[in-house]
Amino acid sequence: MCGITGYIGYREAYPIIINGLRRLEYRGYDSAGIMLYNGNDIQFSKTKGKVSNLEKKVESEISEEGNIGIGHTRWATHGIPNDVNSHPHFSQSGNLVIVHNGIIENYNSIKQELISRGYTFKSDTDTEVLINLIEEIKKKEGVKLGKAVQIALNQVVGAYAIAVFDKSKPDEIVVARLGSPIAIGVGKDFEEFFIASDASPFIEYTKNAIYLEDEEMAIIKRGRKAQIRKISDDSSVDVDTQELQLNLEQIEKGGYEHFMLKEIHEQPRAITDTFRGRLLPEEGIIKISGLENNMKKFLNADRIIIVACGTSWHAGLVAEYTIEEFARIPVEVEYASEFRYRNPVITEKDIVIAISQSGETADTLAAIKLAKSKGAFVFGVCNVVGSSIARENDSGVYTHAGPEIGVASTKAFTTQITVLSLIALRLARAKGTLSSDMYRMYLQEMELIPQKVESLLKIDSHVKEIAKKYLLSTNCLYLGRGYNFPVALEGALKLKEISYIHAEGYPAAEMKHGPIALIDDRMPVIVIATNKGHYDKVVSNIQEIKSRSGKIIAIVTEGDKTVKEIADHVIEVPETEEPFTPLLTTIPLQLLSYYIAVMRGCNVDQPRNLAKSVTVE
C-alpha cells in the first residue's frame, strides 16, 4: 500500500526521498509524487506510474534543491490513479502540504462542510479533504500546525499515517499515525530526521529510529528531540528510540534479477534462522520463550483459532494439520476479514494465533483486537519486528525470515510453517501426545530441512524448461491432499498473483465434485504426489486427469516410478516426514510461478494492483 518518505536536515532532500520511494516500491503503488522546499518556494511534481516516471518528470519540471521534503507512492483508494489524485496534496492556500497512507472514512461529510465554507477540491481524494480541514482549523482557531493537526485528527474516522508541511513553519514536519506505520530516523545530534513507512529508506543514514504507536503524532524540528504527543488529548509521550537491526545488504537484490528469486533462494538460510536457538535436537528440546511463558494457557485451551490472510492463511491451514496431529488440540482456521465481521463465538479458553508476515495487515489486526476484547489469549507469528501486530499480541514469535520485499510471499510462508511446526511439536511434548522417540525423530528431521531445500533449489533450470511449455496457459489447476492441500492453494495463489494466469487450488479428491469438468488437453494440472499419506489416492486422481487429456505436472518424492509413467512432467523433491513435506513441495511451485511470470514479461516483484502490506480493509 502507499509509502511515505520525508527528510528534514542539512543534506539535499531529493536523492534521499527518491531513493526512499524506490525502496518502498515493494509495498505496491500506482503513482508517485514529491514536494521540496528550497528556503523560499514549495516545488512539487507528481505522476501516475512508477517512481522512474516521477524522476523524469522532476527533471523537466522542478529544480531538485531543498533540505526539506516529503514523497509518496500512492495505492489508489479514492479516485483513479492519475496525476491529480497522486500525492502530495495541497490546502486551498497552497501553504500546507500532506502525504497520507490509509483511508478517511468520513471524508465526504467533512468535504461537504468545507465546500459550504468556500473550499474547492481538485482531486477525488480523501487526503485533500484532510489537508483542507487542517487549514480551516488553523485559521479558525488561530493555532500552529501541530495543534491544528491534532484537532483535525480527532474529527476524522479511519486510518492514517501522515506527514504534513507548512510553508509558514518551514523548519518542521508533523507526522501522525493510526493504523498505518510510520518510522522516524533520528540523525546525529538531531541535526537531521528521516520519515518513512518503514526503516528501509534511511538505513544507510542512521540506525536510530522511533516507531510511532497508534494515536500518536510527532512534531519534528531540526536541532531538537522529536516531540511525541497523544492525538486524543495532546499529552506528551516519552520518546522510545530503538536501534535498527536491518542492514543495507538485506534489502538489496544481491545479484538476483528479482527480489522474489533472491527470497526463494534465501529459504535454507531463513528456515535455519527461524529455528536458531529454538530447535535443539541434540538435547531433544524445542525452546520458544513466548510459548514456554504461556504454556499453561495453551495446555488448558479448549481450541486454537488461527486468523490470517492470503499466504499467511495458507500457513495457518498447514498448522491446523500439524497441531491437531501432534498436540491433539482442535484448530479452526479463519480468514481474518470474515472472522472480524461475523460475530464469532470466542471465549476466555480460546487461544487465537494471528499470522502475518508484515504485521500490518488491517483485517488481521482488527481480528486480534476483537479476540482480545472477548478475553481470548492472542499469540502472534510475525516477521517484521516491532510491527503493529507484533505489538498488539499478548505474546508471540518472530519468524526471522529477514525482510521480504517481493510482493509475492515466499520465504515468509516456509518460515511460518517452520515455526508453527515447532510450536505443534513443543505442545505435543508438553501434552504427552507424542512419544519421546517420535519427538526426537521429528526434531532431527526438521534440522535437515534447510539442506534439503538447498539441494532442491538446484532444480531451477528443470522448472524453467517446464515453465516455457505453459507460459501461454490461461487456466491452471493445483491439487494436493492432507498437508499438501494448503500447498496447492498457495501454488495457485502464487501463479495468479504474479503471472495473471487464472489458477485454482483444490483438495485432490474434490476434483471429481466439479473442477474435473474443466479438464481438457489445454489444462495444466499441477499435482502434489509425494510418497506419504494418501499417495495411492493421489495416483488415482492423476489417472483421472490423464484419461481426460489434462497435462500433468507432478511434484513427487525422489525415486518415484509410478507417477513418472503417467505424468507429462515430474519434479522430484527429497524425502521427508509427511508433516514437513510442505516445506519442500512449495519450492518448485514458487519457481514455476516465477519463471512463467518472467517469461510473460510481468513485473514479478510488484504485480499489478497488489500491495505488500494491506493496511486497508
Ligand code: AGP
Ligand atoms: C502473498 O503472496 C500475498 N501477497 C498476500 O496474500 C499476503 O500473504 C497477505 O496479504 C497477508 O499478508 P501478511 O502476511 O503480511 O499479513
